[in-house]
Amino acid sequence: xxxxxxxxxxxxxxxxxxxxxxARLLAEQRLPxxxxxxxxxxxYSVLPGSQVLRFVIPNYVQEDLSxxxxxxxxxxxxxxxTLAGKRVRELLPRKLPELPVVDPDAxxxxxxxxxxxxxxxxxxxxxxxxxxxxxxxxxxxxxTLLPQA
Amino acid sequence: xxxxxxxxxxxxxxxxxxxxxxARLLAEQRLPxxxxxxxxxxxYSVLPGSQVLRFVIPNYVQEDLSxxxxxxxxxxxxxxxTLAGKRVRELLPRKLPELPVVDPDAxxxxxxxxxxxxxxxxxxxxxxxxxxxxxxxxxxxxxTLLPQA
Numbered sequence: 321x322x323x324x325x326x327x328x329x330x331x332x333x334x335x336x337x338x339x340x341x342x343a344r345l346l347a348e349q350r351l352p353x354x355x356x357x358x359x360x361x362x363x364y365s366v367l368p369g370s371q372v373l374r375f376v377i378p379n380y381v382q383e384d385l386s387x388x389x390x391x392x393x394x395x396x397x398x399x400x401x402t403l404a405g406k407r408v409r410e411l412l413p414r415k416l417p418e419l420p421v422v423d424p425d426a427x428x429x430x431x432x433x434x435x436x437x438x439x440x441x442x443x444x445x446x447x448x449x450x451x452x453x454x455x456x457x458x459x460x461x462x463x464t465l466l467p468q469a
Numbered sequence: 470x471x472x473x474x475x476x477x478x479x480x481x482x483x484x485x486x487x488x489x490x491x492a493r494l495l496a497e498q499r500l501p502x503x504x505x506x507x508x509x510x511x512x513y514s515v516l517p518g519s520q521v522l523r524f525v526i527p528n529y530v531q532e533d534l535s536x537x538x539x540x541x542x543x544x545x546x547x548x549x550x551t552l553a554g555k556r557v558r559e560l561l562p563r564k565l566p567e568l569p570v571v572d573p574d575a576x577x578x579x580x581x582x583x584x585x586x587x588x589x590x591x592x593x594x595x596x597x598x599x600x601x602x603x604x605x606x607x608x609x610x611x612x613t614l615l616p617q618a
Contacts, residue, residue, distance in 0.1 A: 353590070
């Protein structure tokens with residue numbers, strides 16, 4: 321079993337894609353994060369859902385949580401309107417989350433070692449300088465590794 | 470909309486529960502991590518799937534990824550047998566991942582601010598010193614916050 325056999329399609333967004341659409345994708349597909357690809361289709365980074373929240377919630381509220389209480393529901397509903405017209409690139413944190421990438425011919429053990437070492441719940445599969453082939457989650461890998469019940 | 474309205478059941482494991490069962494739950498339910506509860510049912514921490522891999526993969530392989538290539542599929546299949554007889558407690562990293570906890574009457578804005586600040590894809594819902602009521606994911610929250618398409 322190699323990375324190319326385990327890789328599955330996983331919602332990826334273009335680094336210049338629409339920020340609001342990316343947020344919708346996270347919400348609708350119930351994902352903790354999205355893989356971000358660059359202009360050439362290469363895996364670039366991860367957009368964690370919590371990062372979208374960091375973008376839309378004013379800094380002073382993140383710093384002093386008691387201020388959050390003051391917002392009523394109508395104001396909260398307007399928060400995400402700050403995403404309108406923005407690109408995914410603008411949402412990404414300055415210190416980019418590192419997305420582990422493995423070769424399509426990586427073995428299960430290699431994939432597991434990369435995930436373990438980088439504390440990552442996902443790895444992207446791609447040839448060197450090639451486009452994203454797919455994504456492997458830690459759940460996929462555990463399914464392969466666990467003895468049959 | 471308050472935390473108690475948004476909270477949903479989410480697979481939680483007991484800190485003294487079976488490690489192999491926890492790994493199976495991650496694999497079967499396709500989760501990136503599990504909420505761990507203590508003896509009194511209180512939210513305690515999170516068990517990330519990558520942490521299970523860190524437990525089963527020898528340290529020298531995590532440190533030198535080229536060694537992973539040497540493992541054949543049979544050996545890889547045996548990796549997870551190290552989970553047998555272990556408890557969830559033994560899998561947790563020494564530096565425990567912090568699980569944000571919010572009150573059942575926390576507002577959407579408060580929940581979002583906590584997630585944003587702690588870079589967390591989930592928050593646990595519980596009364597002070599009370600048992601786990603449920604879990605809210607970042608996807609749940611974005612669904613509530615995003616303007617209807």
